[in-house]
Amino acid sequence: MKWLMRIVVVGLLAFILWQLWQRVFVTDEMRVKRQINTMTQAVEKGQILELSDAIANDYADDHGMDKGTLLAMVRGFRAQYEAVFIYISDQKIEAIAPEAREARAIIVAKVLSKTKGGNQTELNADRVRLFFRKTDDGWKLSRTESPELKFD
Amino acid sequence: MKGRTKIRLAVLAIIVGLLLITQFIVRPYIVAGESMTPTLRPWDLCFMRVVRHCQPRRGDIIVFRTADDPPLYFIKRIIALPGETISIERGIVNINGAPLTEPYTTINPSWQMEPTPVPEDKAFVVGDNRDFPRENYVLGLVATRLIKARLIWHWRWQ
Numbered sequence: 001m002k003w004l005m006r007i008v009v010v011g012l013l014a015f016i017l018w019q020l021w022q023r024v025f026v027t028d029e030m031r032v033k034r035q036i037n038t039m040t041q042a043v044e045k046g047q048i049l050e051l052s053d054a055i056a057n058d059y060a061d062d063h064g065m066d067k068g069t070l071l072a073m074v075r076g077f078r079a080q081y082e083a084v085f086i087y088i089s090d091q092k093i094e095a096i097a098p099e100a101r102e103a104r105a106i107i108v109a110k111v112l113s114k115t116k117g118g119n120q121t122e123l124n125a126d127r128v129r130l131f132f133r134k135t136d137d138g139w140k141l142s143r144t145e146s147p148e149l150k151f152d
Numbered sequence: 153m154k155g156r157t158k159i160r161l162a163v164l165a166i167i168v169g170l171l172l173i174t175q176f177i178v179r180p181y182i183v184a185g186e187s188m189t190p191t192l193r194p195w196d197l198c199f200m201r202v203v204r205h206c207q208p209r210r211g212d213i214i215v216f217r218t219a220d221d222p223p224l225y226f227i228k229r230i231i232a233l234p235g236e237t238i239s240i241e242r243g244i245v246n247i248n249g250a251p252l253t254e255p256y257t258t259i260n261p262s263w264q265m266e267p268t269p270v271p272e273d274k275a276f277v278v279g280d281n282r283d284f285p286r287e288n289y290v291l292g293l294v295a296t297r298l299i300k301a302r303l304i305w306h307w308r309w310q
Contacts, residue, residue: 092222151293152274152295
């Protein structure tokens with residue numbers, strides 16, 4: 001029984017240390033980055049519930065979509081393809097103001113998708129600006145913009 | 153020097169050499185999207201000569217970046233040079249009022265554009281695929297300082 005107690009104590013200590021590490025050393029930018037990774041994986045695997053958890057209820061974007069329509073669009077997109085791989089090639093994350101509980105991320109996403117029943121693979125790249133809001137549940141995506149590209 | 157050390161040094165030298173070549177001389181790119189079809193198709197592997205200060209040449213296929221941070225990269229063809237005036241009438245490109253011969257593309261009569269002067273520090277770029285509405289994809293004036301590379305050779309996987 002002694003060894004079991006030791007494992008429990010070590011596990012508990014590790015958990016407490018991990019929580020402390022998260023609170024002291026993990027910056028908001030890192031949390032947002034982690035949230036972007038979670039959302040990317042959710043889209044790749046078609047896990048709509050997980051994606052829904054990462055999006056604020058009052059989500060809005062410059063295409064006029066709310067949370068419901070965004071999730072429906074992702075579900076439709078995912079149903080169209082057998083496999084999707086998203087590679088975030090560049091990302092720039094900054095807290096808009098530390099006390100404002102808001103963060104902005106600009107990402108370049110490269111999307112590799114394989115159509116169902118065929119062996120055609122598509123590759124697309126897009127630049128998107130994401131806004132996150134800090135809630136009691138962590139960082140949530142609150143707005144998305146596709147900024148106009150600059151050529152001069 | 154031992155044989156194994158020699159091999160390690162050789163591998164390191166090759167890696168450093170390749171990094172320097174791709175940074176300063178020739179850079180590989182994979183084509184995404186259909187905008188350069190039929191000349192370049194999605195997934196074509198392009199070897200592009202890195203350019204520092206681009207002197208635009210008509211017909212060159214180039215890679216340019218947007219002025220955003222982080223940027224997006226596009227591959228297009230230069231069709232009008234600094235100081236020229238470009239217009240499109242029923243799909244036919246006119247440079248300074250004279251029609252441009254474009255054997256690499258098909259004419260889309262729905263394409264129209266008013267005469268547009270190309271400023272000295274810019275070039276006018278467009279994709280070879282004109283099969284869809286002009287408004288639907290990136291084309292137009294690009295600052296020459298944003299041009300990063302020029303196509304020298306491309307290879308199709310299939």
